Amino acid sequence: MAGTLLLSPRxxxxxxxxxxxxxxxxxxxxxxxxVPAPATRNADGDLACLHRPEIDxxxxxLRFDRPLQAxxxxxxxxxxxxxGRVRQILEEAxxxxxxxxxxxxxxxxRPSARGGxxxxxxxxxxxxxxxxxxxxxxxxxxxxxxxxxxxxxxxxYLRMLHARYGDWPLALAAYNAGEGRVDxxxxxxxGATFWDLAEDRRLPHASLDYVSHFLAVVRIVEPPHIC
Numbered sequence: 001m002a003g004t005l006l007l008s009p010r011x012x013x014x015x016x017x018x019x020x021x022x023x024x025x026x027x028x029x030x031x032x033x034x035v036p037a038p039a040t041r042n043a044d045g046d047l048a049c050l051h052r053p054e055i056d057x058x059x060x061x062l063r064f065d066r067p068l069q070a071x072x073x074x075x076x077x078x079x080x081x082x083x084g085r086v087r088q089i090l091e092e093a094x095x096x097x098x099x100x101x102x103x104x105x106x107x108x109x110r111p112s113a114r115g116g117x118x119x120x121x122x123x124x125x126x127x128x129x130x131x132x133x134x135x136x137x138x139x140x141x142x143x144x145x146x147x148x149x150x151x152x153x154x155x156x157y158l159r160m161l162h163a164r165y166g167d168w169p170l171a172l173a174a175y176n177a178g179e180g181r182v183d184x185x186x187x188x189x190x191g192a193t194f195w196d197l198a199e200d201r202r203l204p205h206a207s208l209d210y211v212s213h214f215l216a217v218v219r220i221v222e223p224p225h226i227c
Contacts, residue, residue, distance in 0.1 A: 046096070046098075046227070047098045047099070047168060047215055047218045048098060048215075048219050048225040048227070049225055049227035050168075050169070052195060052212065052215075054198075054212040055215045055216050055219070058213050058215070058216035059216040059219055059220060061216075062220055072104060072217060075104040075109050076104065076109070076221055078108065078109040078110065079101075079104065082103075082109065082111075082122070083100055085147075085151075086100040089148075089151045089152060089155055090151075090155055090158075093155040093156070095155055095162075096168075098218045101214070101221055101222075102175075102214060103122040103123060104214075104217050105210065105213055105214045105217060106122065107124050109122060110122070111146075111147050111150075112145055121147075121150045122147055122150050123144070123150050125144050125153060125157075127144075130150075130153055132157075133156045134152075134156070135150070158171065158175060161174045161175055161179070167193070167194060169195065169211050169215075170193075170194045172211045173194055173203060173211055176206075176210045176211070177204065177206070177207045181203065182203070184202075185203045188202055198211075
């Protein structure tokens with residue numbers, strides 16, 4: 001069921017061209033930075049190949065609900081100037097490049113987006129989380145609004161979460177709901193998967209929606225995968 005059916009030809013071509021060419025030809029929004037050391041690619045990173053009924057349901061919604069179609073299409077179009085460099089940063093960090101689509105769900109790819117609990121930027125980082133991963137957030141400067149700096153911080157955070165939980169759905173749930181929420185759920189049922197914890201309502205329904213929504217976006221926007 002993977003494909004790019006919901007995107008208009010113009011958006012699809014612009015997005016896939018940017019994805020395939022990356023940022024090697026230059027991305028205007030990024031400041032020059034030193035080239036980081038090569039990193040190992042993530043071995044379980046094909047997020048388009050995760051299969052669950054909850055993801056299927058969200059995929060149907062994204063394909064056939066017109067407001068949702070428009071929301072994803074608009075987000076992808078806004079993300080076209082950023083996506084190549086974002087993918088490159090994630091790959092250099094050893095993360096699945098498809099995580100570059102997480103801002104579709106988080107911020108609609110608006111670099112100055114403001115969310116609940118003081119979250120800001122493409123990656124909707126809280127101030128405390130941003131500082132924890134090296135960003136400056138104070139009354140005079142907010143690095144969360146810089147797409148490059150925010151992406152590097154989000155990559156560090158996502159890499160830490162995956163190392164902690166060993167599983168992308170759990171890591172994504174922690175990114176959304178907080179590590180404490182996921183830790184308490186796991187402690188109440190050791191060894192359970194994210195899907196088990198969601199079915200048992202040890203994790204909130206909002207976490208199930210968030211993870212399933214994002215994974216459905218990956219299926220739809222990424223080029224077709226062989227799983």
